[in-house]
Amino acid sequence: MDVRVHNIRKEFGRFPALDDVSLDIRSGELIALLGPSGSGKTTLLRLVAGLESPTGGTIFFGDEDASQKTVQQRNIGFVFQHYALFRHMTVLDNVAFGLKVRPGHRRPPAAEIRKRALDLLELVQLSGLDKRYPAQLSGGQRQRVALARAMAVEPNVLLLDEPFGALDAQVRKELRKWLREIHDRTGHTTIFVTHDQEEALELADRVVVMSKGAIEQVGTPDEIYDHPVSPFVYGFIGQSNCLAVTLQNGEIWFEDRPIGLRAPAEPDGPANLHFRPHDIELIDGCGGCLAGLVTASRRVAGTRHLELDLGRTHPPVEIELPPERAAAGDHSRIAFRPTKWKLFRDGERQTEDEKAEQQDVEESGETEAFELARTGT
Amino acid sequence: MTDTTKTAPWRFRQPSVLPGFGLSLGITLSWLVLIVLIPLSGLVFRASGLGWSDFVALTLDPRTLNALKISFGTAFLAAVINLIFGVILAWVLVRYRFPGKRVIDAMVDLPFALPTAVAGIALTTLYAPNGWIGQVIEPLGLKVAFTPAGIVVALIFVGLPFVVRTVQPIMEEIDKEVEEAAATLGASRFQTISRVLLPGLMPAGLTGFALAFARGVGEYGSVIFIAGNLPYVSEIAPLLIVIRLEEFNYAAATAIAAVMLAISFAMLLFINSIQAWSRRRYVYVA
Ligand SMILES: Nc1ncnc2c1ncn2[C@@H]1O[C@H](COP(=O)(O)OP(=O)(O)OP(=O)(O)O)[C@@H](O)[C@H]1O
Numbered sequence: 001m002d003v004r005v006h007n008i009r010k011e012f013g014r015f016p017a018l019d020d021v022s023l024d025i026r027s028g029e030l031i032a033l034l035g036p037s038g039s040g041k042t043t044l045l046r047l048v049a050g051l052e053s054p055t056g057g058t059i060f061f062g063d064e065d066a067s068q069k070t071v072q073q074r075n076i077g078f079v080f081q082h083y084a085l086f087r088h089m090t091v092l093d094n095v096a097f098g099l100k101v102r103p104g105h106r107r108p109p110a111a112e113i114r115k116r117a118l119d120l121l122e123l124v125q126l127s128g129l130d131k132r133y134p135a136q137l138s139g140g141q142r143q144r145v146a147l148a149r150a151m152a153v154e155p156n157v158l159l160l161d162e163p164f165g166a167l168d169a170q171v172r173k174e175l176r177k178w179l180r181e182i183h184d185r186t187g188h189t190t191i192f193v194t195h196d197q198e199e200a201l202e203l204a205d206r207v208v209v210m211s212k213g214a215i216e217q218v219g220t221p222d223e224i225y226d227h228p229v230s231p232f233v234y235g236f237i238g239q240s241n242c243l244a245v246t247l248q249n250g251e252i253w254f255e256d257r258p259i260g261l262r263a264p265a266e267p268d269g270p271a272n273l274h275f276r277p278h279d280i281e282l283i284d285g286c287g288g289c290l291a292g293l294v295t296a297s298r299r300v301a302g303t304r305h306l307e308l309d310l311g312r313t314h315p316p317v318e319i320e321l322p323p324e325r326a327a328a329g330d331h332s333r334i335a336f337r338p339t340k341w342k343l344f345r346d347g348e349r350q351t352e353d354e355k356a357e358q359q360d361v362e363e364s365g366e367t368e369a370f371e372l373a374r375t376g377t
Numbered sequence: 378m379t380d381t382t383k384t385a386p387w388r389f390r391q392p393s394v395l396p397g398f399g400l401s402l403g404i405t406l407s408w409l410v411l412i413v414l415i416p417l418s419g420l421v422f423r424a425s426g427l428g429w430s431d432f433v434a435l436t437l438d439p440r441t442l443n444a445l446k447i448s449f450g451t452a453f454l455a456a457v458i459n460l461i462f463g464v465i466l467a468w469v470l471v472r473y474r475f476p477g478k479r480v481i482d483a484m485v486d487l488p489f490a491l492p493t494a495v496a497g498i499a500l501t502t503l504y505a506p507n508g509w510i511g512q513v514i515e516p517l518g519l520k521v522a523f524t525p526a527g528i529v530v531a532l533i534f535v536g537l538p539f540v541v542r543t544v545q546p547i548m549e550e551i552d553k554e555v556e557e558a559a560a561t562l563g564a565s566r567f568q569t570i571s572r573v574l575l576p577g578l579m580p581a582g583l584t585g586f587a588l589a590f591a592r593g594v595g596e597y598g599s600v601i602f603i604a605g606n607l608p609y610v611s612e613i614a615p616l617l618i619v620i621r622l623e624e625f626n627y628a629a630a631t632a633i634a635a636v637m638l639a640i641s642f643a644m645l646l647f648i649n650s651i652q653a654w655s656r657r658r659y660v661y662v663a
């Protein structure tokens with residue numbers, strides 16, 4: 001079922017947890033809400049579920065205004081971060097609960113309820129554990145019971161709040177793949193919350209990046225990763241570097257020299273250059289490049305990460321190289337140039353702030369950023 | 378008593394986790410023997426000196442049987458009522474904020490602190506035919522003071538804190554999300570309470586019930602004022618024991634006491650095993 005969120009606003013006391021949020025979710029879509037802690041993801045999810053009521057705005061399920069409906073009437077499946085299983089019920093009873101509490105005329109016969117619950121347990125790969133109590137399950141198993149329980153009511157929308165938040169990395173990865181499979185098989189419209197960007201990019205059809213109670217960008221994982229629309233998204237999704245640069249006659253200057261990148265349409269003045277550690281090329285003999293001393297070097301899986309010191313006033317820049325190319329040890333000088341990059345310009349805040357901006361992502365939503373140019377040399 | 382019933386099964390089940398198990402078990406057992414077992418076995422010893430036929434004859438004396446029936450019946454009824462209202466009271470105290478909440482919370486413990494005789498006299502004054510409450514209910518055909526109903530009222534009073542205080546902490550632990558989960562699955566408020574919340578409170582509720590019940594069976598001070606103490610009607614077993622003692626009829630007193638002990642022990646054991654069974658199923662595992 002389509003879910004449309006229209007200009008939703010939610011205040012707790014005077015504090016706006018969500019400020020004028022609009023979002024269209026298509027039927028059958030798997031959507032990730034991604035953002036730092038406190039950005040309003042859970043609040044948005046709970047509003048859709050009807051567990052909170054909005055201060056302003058409307059939520060539509062299909063063509064119906066859901067605001068008039070109680071939680072019970074919305075027919076949603078909600079998976080809580082800590083599962084919230086009924087601990088005095090067996091796994092089977094947990095899954096069957098939603099069907100058992102239906103009023104008489106809508107309740108399937110007992111045998112049918114049992115069969116459906118068992119089928120769901122098979123779907124979530126928990127056959128044989130139906131007589132256990134939640135206390136006798138592992139975290140990952142509880143998670144799957146919670147999901148089966150939510151799906152038992154054949155929800156219009158499936159809502160998952162950090163479904164894998166409490167699990168270890170290995171289990172997370174498995175469940176992620178598995179959730180995608182389940183989604184493809186059952187076709188429920190699904191919204192899940194996460195603050196793990198890798199999870200969001202890997203799993204979702206579309207990702208909603210949120211910051212400070214507002215939506216920063218909505219798009220497919222590719223769009224979000226390759227074409228971030230704001231410094232916040234650039235910084236939050238994947239790794240990125242941010243350098244304070246100056247524009248002169250369409251050329252980008254770093255400190256006292258041009259670095260060989262051109263942005264012809266841009267007016268002169270200061271700007272911030274963003275690029276990802278892996279979007280660079282090494283250059284021999286520097287006639288227009290960035291150059292710095294290697295101060296640290298780490299092996300991360302298939303690549304080597306180098307930290308470069310570009311000069312006293314600048315934060316270190318991180319680049320990624322294939323290990324064989326990074327053979328040069330510490331304290332050697334490396335010259336490089338970004339191959340994919342983006343300029344953002346913020347009205348008031350000037351260059352000395354850029355480090356704070358990159359690390360303290362909470363801050364960046366405040367500044368108006370203009371997208372200036374995008375090239376791939 | 379609270380201590381033994383609550384912790385003993387745990388100690389036995391997971392002895393290796395905490396150091397000093399042997400020492401603490403040794404101390405606990407010697408303490409129990411000294412405080413509980415020696416006096417009680419003295420009682421059993423005296424009773425066994427009676428001889429079986431004497432013992433049976435003394436026990437089956439109609440007055441004794443009636444007293445036992447009244448004692449256990451009223452204690453049971455009072456504990457059931459305390460269970461119901463104790464859970465509601467705990468719910469109100471845990472879930473709602475209202476002016477005077479702290480005062481009410483503190484008042485729950487008063488029956489612990491008040492000398493039971495004072496409670497008995499106060500209740501009698503209230504429920505006597507010319508008392509505040511007695512005046513009102515007497516015309517409606519309800520007699521409380523000097524009837525078994527009076528005993529129940531007194532036992533409700535003294536047993537009130539047990540259920541509230543055992544259920545309250547468990548209730549505070551209930552995750553709001555569990556209720557929300559039930560609601561998203563379509564459960565009405567009533568279904569959420571009856572199928573999700575109350576079953577989760579059962580072990581604690583049973584503990585409170587057992588404590589209130591045990592207290593009610595042994596209660597003496599408050600009851601004798603309000604009961605009227607009519608033999609066969611409103612005479613409780615502990616009072617009958619005292620009466621027999623005053624008649625220097627030690628044999629009868631011992632027999633009644635031994636029977637009370639046996640019944641109480643059997644019931645507490647029963648309640649505890651239900652509890653252990655239900656607790657085993659849904660311990661909190663974080
Ligand atoms: N019941 C509440 N009362 C007051 N403030 C609240 C309440 N719930 C949330 N907030 C505030 O609203 C903001 C958004 O909270 P929300 O729980 O939606 O964040 P989140 O994105 O889910 O964060 P996290 O990743 O940490 O779960 C936070 O600043 C939070 O303090």
Ligand SMILES: [Mg+2]
Nearest residue numbers: 041042043193
């Ligand atoms: Mg959250």
